Amino acid sequence: MTVHAVHDAARAAREAQPSLARLHRDTKDAVLLAMADALVARAEEIVSANARDLEAADAAGMAAGLRDRLALDPQRVDAIAQQLRDAAALPDPVGEVMRGSVLRNGLELRQVRVPLGVIGMVYEARPNVTVDAAGLALKSGNAVVLRGGSAALHSNTALIAVLRSVLAEHDLPEDLIVGIDEHGRDGVDALMRARGLIDVLIPRGGAGLIRRVVENSLVPVIETGTGKTHILVDASADLDQAEAIVVNAKTQRVGVCNALETLLVHRDVASEALPRLAAPLAEAGVRFHVDEESAGILTAAGTSAEIVPATEEDWDTEYLGLELAVKVVSDLDDALAHVRAHSTGHTESILTRDLLSQQRFLAEVDSAVVMANASTRFSDGSEFGFGAEIGISTQKLHARGPMGLVEMTTGKWLVVGQGHVRP
Amino acid sequence: MTVHAVHDAARAAREAQPSLARLHRDTKDAVLLAMADALVARAEEIVSANARDLEAADAAGMAAGLRDRLALDPQRVDAIAQQLRDAAALPDPVGEVMRGSVLRNGLELRQVRVPLGVIGMVYEARPNVTVDAAGLALKSGNAVVLRGGSAALHSNTALIAVLRSVLAEHDLPEDLIVGIDEHGRDGVDALMRARGLIDVLIPRGGAGLIRRVVENSLVPVIETGTGKTHILVDASADLDQAEAIVVNAKTQRVGVCNALETLLVHRDVASEALPRLAAPLAEAGVRFHVDEESAGILTAAGTSAEIVPATEEDWDTEYLGLELAVKVVSDLDDALAHVRAHSTGHTESILTRDLLSQQRFLAEVDSAVVMANASTRFSDGSEFGFGAEIGISTQKLHARGPMGLVEMTTGKWLVVGQGHVRP
Numbered sequence: 001m002t003v004h005a006v007h008d009a010a011r012a013a014r015e016a017q018p019s020l021a022r023l024h025r026d027t028k029d030a031v032l033l034a035m036a037d038a039l040v041a042r043a044e045e046i047v048s049a050n051a052r053d054l055e056a057a058d059a060a061g062m063a064a065g066l067r068d069r070l071a072l073d074p075q076r077v078d079a080i081a082q083q084l085r086d087a088a089a090l091p092d093p094v095g096e097v098m099r100g101s102v103l104r105n106g107l108e109l110r111q112v113r114v115p116l117g118v119i120g121m122v123y124e125a126r127p128n129v130t131v132d133a134a135g136l137a138l139k140s141g142n143a144v145v146l147r148g149g150s151a152a153l154h155s156n157t158a159l160i161a162v163l164r165s166v167l168a169e170h171d172l173p174e175d176l177i178v179g180i181d182e183h184g185r186d187g188v189d190a191l192m193r194a195r196g197l198i199d200v201l202i203p204r205g206g207a208g209l210i211r212r213v214v215e216n217s218l219v220p221v222i223e224t225g226t227g228k229t230h231i232l233v234d235a236s237a238d239l240d241q242a243e244a245i246v247v248n249a250k251t252q253r254v255g256v257c258n259a260l261e262t263l264l265v266h267r268d269v270a271s272e273a274l275p276r277l278a279a280p281l282a283e284a285g286v287r288f289h290v291d292e293e294s295a296g297i298l299t300a301a302g303t304s305a306e307i308v309p310a311t312e313e314d315w316d317t318e319y320l321g322l323e324l325a326v327k328v329v330s331d332l333d334d335a336l337a338h339v340r341a342h343s344t345g346h347t348e349s350i351l352t353r354d355l356l357s358q359q360r361f362l363a364e365v366d367s368a369v370v371m372a373n374a375s376t377r378f379s380d381g382s383e384f385g386f387g388a389e390i391g392i393s394t395q396k397l398h399a400r401g402p403m404g405l406v407e408m409t410t411g412k413w414l415v416v417g418q419g420h421v422r423p
Numbered sequence: 424m425t426v427h428a429v430h431d432a433a434r435a436a437r438e439a440q441p442s443l444a445r446l447h448r449d450t451k452d453a454v455l456l457a458m459a460d461a462l463v464a465r466a467e468e469i470v471s472a473n474a475r476d477l478e479a480a481d482a483a484g485m486a487a488g489l490r491d492r493l494a495l496d497p498q499r500v501d502a503i504a505q506q507l508r509d510a511a512a513l514p515d516p517v518g519e520v521m522r523g524s525v526l527r528n529g530l531e532l533r534q535v536r537v538p539l540g541v542i543g544m545v546y547e548a549r550p551n552v553t554v555d556a557a558g559l560a561l562k563s564g565n566a567v568v569l570r571g572g573s574a575a576l577h578s579n580t581a582l583i584a585v586l587r588s589v590l591a592e593h594d595l596p597e598d599l600i601v602g603i604d605e606h607g608r609d610g611v612d613a614l615m616r617a618r619g620l621i622d623v624l625i626p627r628g629g630a631g632l633i634r635r636v637v638e639n640s641l642v643p644v645i646e647t648g649t650g651k652t653h654i655l656v657d658a659s660a661d662l663d664q665a666e667a668i669v670v671n672a673k674t675q676r677v678g679v680c681n682a683l684e685t686l687l688v689h690r691d692v693a694s695e696a697l698p699r700l701a702a703p704l705a706e707a708g709v710r711f712h713v714d715e716e717s718a719g720i721l722t723a724a725g726t727s728a729e730i731v732p733a734t735e736e737d738w739d740t741e742y743l744g745l746e747l748a749v750k751v752v753s754d755l756d757d758a759l760a761h762v763r764a765h766s767t768g769h770t771e772s773i774l775t776r777d778l779l780s781q782q783r784f785l786a787e788v789d790s791a792v793v794m795a796n797a798s799t800r801f802s803d804g805s806e807f808g809f810g811a812e813i814g815i816s817t818q819k820l821h822a823r824g825p826m827g828l829v830e831m832t833t834g835k836w837l838v839v840g841q842g843h844v845r846p
Contacts, residue, residue: 022786103808107797116819117789199819215641220820241842248844349838362837363445366540374530374840383845384836385526396539396622396833397643398821410819413807414785415772417797419664421671422806 002183006145006190009178010197013118013143016173021115021141025092027170032088032135035166036081039131042162043077049158050127057151065255069126070152080131080159083388087135090387093405094141108416113409115141117199120191122213124205125149130156134163134177136388140408143176145198147188153181192217204391207318222403225394226318227257227346229376232335232361234352235268239276241373242351246277248375249349251284255320257392258347258379262315262325264335270294270328275301282306285322289314293328315342332357336364343367345394347379368394368401425606429568429613432601433620436541436566439596444538444564448515450593455511455558458589459504462554465585466500472581473550480574488678492549493575503554503582506811510558513810516828517564531839536832538564540622543614545636547628548572553579557586557600559811563831566599568621570611576604615640627814630741645826648817649741650680650769652799655758655784657775658691662699664796665774669700671798672772674707678743680815681770681802685738685748687758693717693751698724705729709745712737716751738765755780759787766790768817770802791817791824 020028039046050072057067072080093113100110119142121133130148137144148156156179164174180187191201195218202222203213214221231249233242249260265273274297278288282305289310290298298307314325315338329335339348349371350361358372369379379402381389386404393399399407443451462469473495480490495503516536523533542565544556553571560567571579579602587597603610614624618641625645626636637644654672656665672683688696697720701711705728712733713721721730737748738761752758762771772794773784781795792802802825804812809827816822822830 018787018789101808103806107801107806109807111824114789218638220643220818222820238842244844245842252845358839362839364441366441366537367835369836369838371838372840374838374843375845377845378530378838378840378843379836383526383530384532385524395643397645400833401534401836410823412790413792413802413824415792415794415797415801416781416785417795417801419661419668420797420801421667422675422798422800 002186003190003193006180006183006187007194007197009175009180010118010120010145010191010194012175013145013178014197016175017115017117017143019173020138020143020176021094023141028092028139029088031166031170031172032084032138034170035135035163036084038162038166039077039081039084039159043074046077046155046158046162047072047074049154052154053125053152062151066125069124070155072127072155076128080128083128083132084135087139087388090139090405092139093409098411105420106418107420110414111411112414113406114412116408116410118143118145118197119408120145120147120194120198120201120219122147122188122191122201122203122205122209123149125151127152127155127159129204130159130179131163132388133390134160136390136405136408138176140405142408144178145191146177146179146181147191148179148181150181150184156181188213189216192219195219202391222391222393222399223395224391225346226344227259227392227394228261228316228318228342228344229258229346230262230264230339230343230348231260231376232264232329232339232348232350233266233269233273233277234332234350234354234357235266236354236357237266237269237273237351238353239269239273242273243277243280245349245351245373245375247280247284249377250281250286250324251322252375252377254322257318258376259320260324260376261318262327262342264327264329264338265294266335267293267328267330271297271301274298274326275303278303278305281324287323289323289325291327294326297328318344332360336361339365346392347371347376349374349376368392425609426613426616429603429606429610430617430620432598432603433541433543433568433614433617435598436568436601437620439598440538440540440566442596443561443566443599444517446564451515451562452511454589454593454595455507455561457593458558458586459507461585461589462500462504462507462582466497469500469578469581469585470495470497472577475577476548476575485574489548492547493578495550495578499551503551506551506555507558510562510811513562513828515562516832521834528843529841530843533837534834535837536829537835539831539833541566541568541620542831543568543570543617543621543624543642545570545611545614545624545626545628545632546572548574550575550578550582552627553582553602554586555811556813557583559813559828559831561599563828565831566601568601568603568614570603570614573604573607579604611636612639615642618642625814645814645816645822646818647814648769649767650682650815650817651684651739651741651765651767652681652769653685653687653762653766653771654683654799655687655752655762655771655773656689656692656696656700657755657773657777657780658689659777659780660689660692660696660774661776662692662696665696666700666703668772668774668796668798670703670707672800673704673709673747674745675798675800677745680741681799682743683747683799684741685750685765687750687752687761688717689758690716690751690753694720697721697749698726701726701728704747707745709747712746712748714750717749720751741767755783759784762788769815770794770799772797772799791815
């Protein structure tokens with residue numbers, strides 16, 4: 001039953017999408033701004049739907065962090081509406097001529113940017129993602145099927161109802177934005193089997209959800225993966241900079257995929273650098289999972305930091321919290337080998353003043369984003385100037401790294417002849 | 424056992440690949456040219472290995488068309504060597520700066536083109552594909568795992584041995600090119616499960632093989648799909664041009680994915696156009712699967728063509744032979760609806776002198792290649808000027824339409840700061 005209902009919803013979105021694909025930017029932006037106004041105007045209704053979700057969450061003993069992401073008040077509804085105004089201000093990727101030429105035989109060739117079609121989004125109980133995803137999909141000409149976590153069912157239903165009513169007011173099919181939260185986990189399974197109905201599935205959430213989707217989906221998936229990010233403090237690093245960058249990367253915001261998870265320190269500077277870096281991190285409450293050599297150095301320096309011996313598992317753990325794996329490496333090759341073995345391909349950074357080290361690190365690390373002398377926290381669509389971000393892809397096909405509106409499109413080849421036949 | 428052996432082979436290719444990723448174009452081209460020379464020099468050995476495959480094929484009663492694709496002689500080995508020389512002459516996509524800017528805060532941002540990593544190719548018993556795929560992979564900096572059909576086992580083994588010996592002569596790891604033909608169908612299953620070892624799997628072959636890979640692979644797949652291509656003869660079409668284009672699209676080469684499979688004719692010109700188009704096609708031996716209206720028109724015109732009533736199945740069949748589905752459409756909307764329902768998203772063409780019809784067809788048909796007044800046979804990497812083609816993708820993610828060297832690469836973001844931390 002769920003499969004049929006979800007596939008019917010996807011089919012409706014698919015049938016609605018061509019009318020959106022051909023809208024001009026002016027119209028799309030007008031709809032986005034009207035949606036923002038409608039959300040603000042109907043904030044009370046949205047907040048009271050959210051209260052029902054919060055009640056259920058409290059009864060189920062939801063963790064404080066998750067509850068905070070779920071909770072809405074009028075100020076948060078304003079912020080969500082602002083996401084739509086921001087999307088309206090972004091350039092429209094659709095129609096861009098990506099490549100083009102006239103062939104020797106006179107055929108005119110153009111590759112133009114077009115919407116992907118129908119995007120399936122699977123994410124956690126975060127109502128702001130519902131609106132953000134719907135807005136970015138609309139701006140890029142895509143219909144969207146949203147599966148946002150049953151814990152946010154009432155909030156998402158209220159938000160989607162507002163967005164759909166604005167579509168109808170603009171004589172657009174409501175099924176450009178479809179929610180399937182009421183189908184629970186079965187809805188995700190049905191989406192994964194909607195081959196030919198959904199063009200791409202984007203899971204955003206924990207590693208378990210993402211693995212489940214990647215391994216089971218018949219629909220193409222863009223993996224917004226985990227970030228086991230590394231920073232290498234090279235022998236020639238400026239230690240003042242290193243201190244600022246490492247503290248920023250680990251503590252400016254925890255629980256995000258571009259936060260630092262493993263610190264590698266070159267042996268030549270380890271005895272000076274490690275105690276220096278550890279002090280402000282320890283002060284911020286970071287606990288260290290250290291290899292034997294780091295342990296020795298930190299202990300000898302009389303560190304006040306909380307240190308525990310690193311296990312093999314630590315080199316592959318995305319803590320998403322105030323924990324940090326720490327290891328001394330003998331040289332750049334040793335560091336590169338460690339990164340190759342343990343990186344999730346998200347973001348790595350080298351701190352160095354040596355040109356050759358920087359060149360080698362940038363060239364040899366095979367991650368979506370590779371940095372020198374900068375905090376991994378910059379690995380982000382907004383920071384990159386995309387204006388909006390649908391996630392950070394850790395796969396290599398189609399989209400790699402921060403995904404903006406451009407990554408929600410594909411190309412189409414247009415070939416215009418004057419009676420051309422192939423010799 | 425097969426899984427372990429295939430995964431070991433893929434792992435070896437993965438370990439070898441970084442040494443190739445950093446080679447300059449001059450070196451890669453020199454290796455390709457040396458491979459071409461080695462194939463010519465060792466043609467006798469290759470042809471005699473091929474003779475063993477042909478013997479087995481004859482014993483098994485292989486169809487003539489398949490046997491012809493399998494057969495090698497010194498001239499064909501020359502032609503295969505030429506493919507490598509052609510690859511050497513192509514520009515190197517690796518290192519291209521795709522996007523780049525300096526952010527407001529001074530961070531330098533560049534997206535550069537890098538190899539995908541390890542490409543798995545699954546294809547039929549065509550020894551020329553073995554060399555072509557290996558050459559294009561090498562040029563684009565990728566290691567390749569080749570599974571070319573057990574009927575070509577001895578031929579492929581001989582060809583791969585020659586290529587690997589040239590790698591070794593150039594101090595490159597032989598495992599940049601790995602063949603796994605000896606593992607038969609189980610080898611394909613093992614490749615599909617080589618997640619983390621193979622970056623992308625490209626199946627080339629019949630619809631059954633492609634569906635099996637798409638539905639079962641845990642590794643990302645690029646689908647080189649079937650081509651149920653359509654031509655619409657619009658009311659305003661120049662019928663001289665239409666005749667030339669339709670004959671070219673259907674008969675210039677049959678059995679290829681960009682050959683015409685369904686002819687749609689606008690009702691306003693059907694009684695004139697259909698008999699005119701049918702005559703030269705019938706002469707070329709084409710059999711027509713016609714809807715009722717086409718049947719009436721052709722019969723009334725006293726056609727000599729062989730016509731059979733079209734079944735529902737005909738609208739979805741890729742004949743790959745001298746067969747053609749024919750249907751009269753009432754107008755452009757009717758044609759667009761038929762294409763939407765039955766196209767495989769490969770290539771469609773409109774023949775028209777009406778600007779609005781052309782605009783609407785190019786905008787509204789959602790296929791990889793959409794043409795006006797040109798034969799569908801131009802939907803091809805060589806014709807597009809890519810110089811080489813690894814296949815034609817009918818999916819929307821990553822690569823859509825003819826795939827050349829560029830489509831065998833991905834992007835990597837390089838971010839260079841001077842001690843940047845995120846505020």
